Amino acid sequence: MKLLLKNSRLLDMVGDLPEIKERDILIDENKIAKISENIDEQVDKVIDCNKNIVMPGFVNTHTHLAMSIFRGYKDDKGLMDWLYNSIFPIEDKFIEDDFYWNSYGSCLELIETGTTTCNDMYFGTKYILKAVEDSGIRSVVSWCITDNSIGNKPVETIEYSEKFNNDKDSRIKVFTSFHAPYTCNPDTIKLVVDLAKKLNTGIHVHLSETEDEENQIKEKYGKTPTEYLRDLGVFDVPVVLAHGIHFSSSDIEIIKNITGGISHNPISNCKLASGICDVINLRNNGIKVGIGTDGTGSTSTLDMFEEMKVTAYLQKIKNMNPEAIKAYDVLKMATIEGAEVLGLQDEIGTIEVGKKADIIIIDTSNIRFTPINDIATTLVYLANGSDVLTTIVDGKVLMENRKFLYSDENLVKEHINQNCKRLFK
Amino acid sequence: MKLLLKNSRLLDMVGDLPEIKERDILIDENKIAKISENIDEQVDKVIDCNKNIVMPGFVNTHTHLAMSIFRGYKDDKGLMDWLYNSIFPIEDKFIEDDFYWNSYGSCLELIETGTTTCNDMYFGTKYILKAVEDSGIRSVVSWCITDNSIGNKPVETIEYSEKFNNDKDSRIKVFTSFHAPYTCNPDTIKLVVDLAKKLNTGIHVHLSETEDEENQIKEKYGKTPTEYLRDLGVFDVPVVLAHGIHFSSSDIEIIKNITGGISHNPISNCKLASGICDVINLRNNGIKVGIGTDGTGSTSTLDMFEEMKVTAYLQKIKNMNPEAIKAYDVLKMATIEGAEVLGLQDEIGTIEVGKKADIIIIDTSNIRFTPINDIATTLVYLANGSDVLTTIVDGKVLMENRKFLYSDENLVKEHINQNCKRLFK
Numbered sequence: 009m010k011l012l013l014k015n016s017r018l019l020d021m022v023g024d025l026p027e028i029k030e031r032d033i034l035i036d037e038n039k040i041a042k043i044s045e046n047i048d049e050q051v052d053k054v055i056d057c058n059k060n061i062v063m064p065g066f067v068n069t070h071t072h073l074a075m076s077i078f079r080g081y082k083d084d085k086g087l088m089d090w091l092y093n094s095i096f097p098i099e100d101k102f103i104e105d106d107f108y109w110n111s112y113g114s115c116l117e118l119i120e121t122g123t124t125t126c127n128d129m130y131f132g133t134k135y136i137l138k139a140v141e142d143s144g145i146r147s148v149v150s151w152c153i154t155d156n157s158i159g160n161k162p163v164e165t166i167e168y169s170e171k172f173n174n175d176k177d178s179r180i181k182v183f184t185s186f187h188a189p190y191t192c193n194p195d196t197i198k199l200v201v202d203l204a205k206k207l208n209t210g211i212h213v214h215l216s217e218t219e220d221e222e223n224q225i226k227e228k229y230g231k232t233p234t235e236y237l238r239d240l241g242v243f244d245v246p247v248v249l250a251h252g253i254h255f256s257s258s259d260i261e262i263i264k265n266i267t268g269g270i271s272h273n274p275i276s277n278c279k280l281a282s283g284i285c286d287v288i289n290l291r292n293n294g295i296k297v298g299i300g301t302d303g304t305g306s307t308s309t310l311d312m313f314e315e316m317k318v319t320a321y322l323q324k325i326k327n328m329n330p331e332a333i334k335a336y337d338v339l340k341m342a343t344i345e346g347a348e349v350l351g352l353q354d355e356i357g358t359i360e361v362g363k364k365a366d367i368i369i370i371d372t373s374n375i376r377f378t379p380i381n382d383i384a385t386t387l388v389y390l391a392n393g394s395d396v397l398t399t400i401v402d403g404k405v406l407m408e409n410r411k412f413l414y415s416d417e418n419l420v421k422e423h424i425n426q427n428c429k430r431l432f433k
Numbered sequence: 434m435k436l437l438l439k440n441s442r443l444l445d446m447v448g449d450l451p452e453i454k455e456r457d458i459l460i461d462e463n464k465i466a467k468i469s470e471n472i473d474e475q476v477d478k479v480i481d482c483n484k485n486i487v488m489p490g491f492v493n494t495h496t497h498l499a500m501s502i503f504r505g506y507k508d509d510k511g512l513m514d515w516l517y518n519s520i521f522p523i524e525d526k527f528i529e530d531d532f533y534w535n536s537y538g539s540c541l542e543l544i545e546t547g548t549t550t551c552n553d554m555y556f557g558t559k560y561i562l563k564a565v566e567d568s569g570i571r572s573v574v575s576w577c578i579t580d581n582s583i584g585n586k587p588v589e590t591i592e593y594s595e596k597f598n599n600d601k602d603s604r605i606k607v608f609t610s611f612h613a614p615y616t617c618n619p620d621t622i623k624l625v626v627d628l629a630k631k632l633n634t635g636i637h638v639h640l641s642e643t644e645d646e647e648n649q650i651k652e653k654y655g656k657t658p659t660e661y662l663r664d665l666g667v668f669d670v671p672v673v674l675a676h677g678i679h680f681s682s683s684d685i686e687i688i689k690n691i692t693g694g695i696s697h698n699p700i701s702n703c704k705l706a707s708g709i710c711d712v713i714n715l716r717n718n719g720i721k722v723g724i725g726t727d728g729t730g731s732t733s734t735l736d737m738f739e740e741m742k743v744t745a746y747l748q749k750i751k752n753m754n755p756e757a758i759k760a761y762d763v764l765k766m767a768t769i770e771g772a773e774v775l776g777l778q779d780e781i782g783t784i785e786v787g788k789k790a791d792i793i794i795i796d797t798s799n800i801r802f803t804p805i806n807d808i809a810t811t812l813v814y815l816a817n818g819s820d821v822l823t824t825i826v827d828g829k830v831l832m833e834n835r836k837f838l839y840s841d842e843n844l845v846k847e848h849i850n851q852n853c854k855r856l857f858k
Contacts, residue, residue, distance in 0.1 A: 077806075275742075277750070283753070308815045314742070320703075321703035321704065322703070324706045376542050376545070378846045379501075381504060395819070
């Protein structure tokens with residue numbers, strides 16, 4: 009299957025400055041085969057980009073896909089009240105249908121707002137994975153382990169890791185995962201580290217999200233959460249560390265040497281009042297920082313444009329410096345730097361020949377896009393997920409002109425609403 | 434002309450809790466004539482709301498409409514560098530066409546993202562006002578005076594105040610305006626106060642935006658900017674105070690007694706690193722706080738949904754308390770409380786019989802709106818301006834199903850692009 013994108017204004021996210029190039033892009037199967045000014049070739053399908061912006065799809069480095077039913081549910085509450093009284097009692101009732109359909113809804117929301125890769129952590133992963141497969145999105149998936157819920161998660165992690173991680177061309181990758189330092193004792197964490205080493209894969213974990221976490225771990229183990237994880241060998245393997253807000257300067261020295269990076273989740277961090285991640289300091293120390301939405305429970309939207317905006321706003325106001333971060337840096341965090349955090353930088357995150365064809369087309373015909381003085385500031389400070397016209401993952405056009413080509417949106421909505429009726433009754 | 438909205442899920446913004454009511458709404462000329470469960474009446478036009486959300490249009494309490502051409506232009510810069518090296522030299526070259534078409538573009542952007550009233554401050558106001566009139570939006574307009582640019586602004590303020598303010602039914606209201614404490618000496622400010630008193634209207638002014646402003650005024654006059662304005666009689670008339678970030682506790686005692694209120698501009702305040710307005714403290718002191726976007730130069734988008742989100746995020750993180758502000762309070766700020774700030778609470782800001790018909794319909798068919806667990810959190814944390822389907826101002830359907838009915842969007846875009854070519858060459 010050959011697909012040709014004509015008349016694009018390409019922002020390939022290669023290089024240190026944003027540059028728009030008028031290019032055609034040839035996609036052969038799941039890869040970018042050619043980028044050139046005028047491609048005239050026999051293909052199976054042509055999409056005329058009409059001079060709209062074409063860029064790499066976003067890499068959402070931290071999701072909980074099955075949580076879509078919690079959108080706006082019991083919002084504006086403190087974390088512990090919210091978790092223990094609103095979220096956990098409902099999650100306890102989840103069945104196969106909830107994991108599958110709720111996740112399918114999240115996948116469609118991601119695709120529709122321009123995300124082509126997500127990095128998910130939850131339980132019921134077998135069914136989430138099925139939704140990921142059926143929706144067509146690219147994803148790293150993981151079975152999130154806590155002290156009280158090890159069960160058959162290691163077994164399934166091994167089973168699916170063998171299925172997907174050995175296939176170099178697979179859209180799905182399997183990571184290991186434990187929930188957080190404060191929900192996992194040393195034995196649990198060692199189990200996950202051993203599993204990651206055995207499977208030659210990474211670990212997805214929440215780290216340094218709240219001050220409370222810092223205090224709890226210091227009290228229990230006499231060290232910071234980051235030191236706690238280091239001493240258990242967590243950083244011997246690639247890691248995706250979600251949040252990373254309360255690192256001490258000696259923690260930073262540890263984190264500087266990890267493979268992988270941080271997933272910054274600014275909206276969740278605001279809504280739950282967790283704090284503001286020091287993105288500038290992390291990046292100045294050479295640490296890779298991607299952007300994530302967290303679950304729909306805490307963030308309400310999986311739109312990476314919203315996260316990009318808030319990333320920039322918070323860094324400027326935290327540092328009381330309007331030059332603290334540039335829009336183009338934020339775009340990088342949401343694309344190639346996110347890919348680096350997941351270890352997928354050779355496959356995705358930029359538009360280059362040989363890379364997987366994960367591409368979005370952004371409609372700039374709306375009056376809001378008049379004028380475009382600067383492509384990076386326009387994309388970060390103006391655009392939103394509803395401006396995404398077309399989303400291509402792994403060479404497959406999942407959404408074209410805002411219509412899903414392979415998913416029945418209404419069926420997904422129906423099932424989610426049915427799940428809600430049962431769960432919230 | 435009678436217009437009937439059928440099958441609405443109405444959030445009327447009346448009362449202390451968000452409540453969805455299934456209602457029909459009858460509009461007679463420019464007013465809401467009837468709200469009832471089933472209205473069956475001969476009318477000129479029916480709009481089927483298809484169970485979408487119907488709510489009052491947003492009140493944007495601080496704009497600079499003619500600045501649309503500065504969208505994303507020389508962004509990520511410090512305020513003074515940005516103003517003196519990027520903005521002022523271009524503004525100096527503005528001609529009639531720039532004021533008119535650039536403002537027309539902003540009006541369309543506002544209408545398209547659900548704002549039905551704006552409160553504008555700029556120069557070239559005669560031409561801006563023409564764009565406001567032609568676009569159909571409701572607006573308070575003002576001629577912004579500084580020490581160096583008094584010119585014929587008082588004369589024009591009087592002329593247009595007599596034209597519009599005496600007509601109780603007018604969509605346009607005229608305020609007086611001076612730029613800020615740091616650009617106006619006491620004589621200039623007294624001139625504006627006298628003008629406001631004479632015309633029995635209000636004053637729109639920037640106040641307490643930056644720490645630098647506080648320091649400058651204290652050094653020059655030995656008092657805070659708020660005290661400086663009080664001593665010149667500014668608060669003897671209704672005021673809209675844009676920003677209000679650095680008030681001292683004694684300033685708050687002064688502000689408690691004003692007629693009018695504060696326009697909170699969170700995105701501009703983040704992008705220019707001005708600081709975070711203490712919205713919670715102001716509102717706890719009974720001070721009305723509306724929301725504004727500021728000009729497209731500092732904010733990039735005039736979408737009030739974005740401002741609502743950031744209002745909530747900033748208050749939660751500033752107070753390190755996820756319960757600091759509720760989504761419904763933010764919705765109030767963006768509607769009825771904004772109307773109160775402008776003194777228009779008897780005309781707009783809620784959907785009630787007898788009020789002007791300023792109404793928006795929000796499309797909830799998108800997968801992102803599945804499920805809707807809470808109407809207020811859904812609107813504030815999820816929805817964006819692109820979800821606005823239809824916008825009605827003063828009983829006139831300005832946009833229906835995302836098409837402008839009375840404005841030629843392409844013509845406006847063409848003119849703005851021409852202006853840009855001339856100005857930025």
